[in-house]
Amino acid sequence: MKDQIIAVEIFALLMSAIILYGSLFHTEQKSSLRKALNYLIIVNMIALFADMLSWVYDGMPEHLMLLNVTTLLSMLMSIVLTGVFLYYVYQYISEKSAIILGPVRIVLICALLVLSIVCITIASTKGYMYTFEDGYYMPGEFYDLYIADNVLNLAIAALIIFSSVRYLSRRDILAISSYVVIPSISMLINLVNPDFSMFYPASSVSILVIYILLHAERERQFLEEELRHAEHATRDELTGLLNRRSYMEFLESTEDPNQRIGVIFCDINGLKYTNEQQGTAAGDKLICDFASLLKIHFRKREIFRINGDEFVILLPGISEALMETRLHKVESTMKEFEFPLASMGCCHGSRAELTYLLKQAEANMQEQKLAFYQQYPLFKH
Secondary structure (H helix, E strand, O other), rough: HHHHHHHHHHHHHHHHHHHHHHHHOOOOOOOOHHHHHHHHHHHHHHHHHHHHHHHOOOOOOHHHHHHHHHHHHHHHHHHHHHHHHHHHHHHHHHHHHOOOOOOOHHHHHHHHHHHHHHHHHHHHOOOOOOEEEEOEEEEOOHHHHHHHHHHHHHHHHHHHHHHHHOOOOOOHHHHHHHHHHHHHHHHHHHHHHHOOOOOOHHHHHHHHHHHHHHHHHHHHHHHHHHHHHHHHEEEEOOOOOOHHHHHHHHHHOOOOOOOEEEEEEEEEOOOOHHHHHHHHHHHHHHHHHEEEEEEEHHHHHHEOOOOOOOOEEEEEEEOOOHHHHHHHHHHHHHHHOOOOEEEEEEEEEEHHHHHHHHHHHHHHHHHHHHHHHEEEEEEEE
């Protein structure tokens, strides 16, 4: 049984190290709750290491002093670990609601934990908590009280959780309660079978459950929110296309200056007239209709709405012939409308001369715009 316990604790130690690594590099790591989780993981790893050493030295009379120290440390760490868990529960519930534990209750809980540590230390030095026979660990006559004390401390955590159930979701209750239930079961089994010492691996499993159900989920939601904000910052709210900020980032990007690139400059026709005569809702519809038309012929990442009625299409790596073909398709589609939705001009060259290409494409667009006004003079004013 000894070798199996050592193997399980090594696995639990490695698993805890992985959880700690993930937790330390989480986006939320500066929060009080995140720090409380990190403390819980670290203390559990220390406890696992101490308990593992006590099993390694078990049966080695020549290392009796080390066996005694590691065994005592292993027992004391169970109380410290429960205390850190209570601190974690306190932080979690405080985040969900108003602080429910007054200073008197906090002091009382801390006093009980300190009293447990003192009593275990004294009982261990007197030989009541455990003894050694030929270098082998043997539970003492007060060992059952040690088990009961740990279960009682976990029961305090259960009471705190129960008293705050109205503030917690089912996921919260399931995750946090796992730390009460799983280690308590391992302790009760240990009471029946002293050779079955799995409290710290059980705690590791509970921490894993808490991490997956609460913190990994919180991080996923946090990252999704960050992505939404980033998306909002780079997307035009009305059309969903890339906005002027994305356009400027593209212009400032350092790509191959010799890369060929096509530029199409677009200006919606009659937007001012539509807004004045039919209202801004009709104007927004005109913008969206043109944006939808562009989406048919170009990728969304190629289209930028840089102003109220101006769009720029940037086509890296495209040939001049293909650019003109795609532009003609857009112009052909616009013939289906009552009037051309936009005036468009294009230019093609190397990326190094992008500023010039944009000016030339805009100039070509302006020529088409003059022709539009000549054909539809109503929209000029």
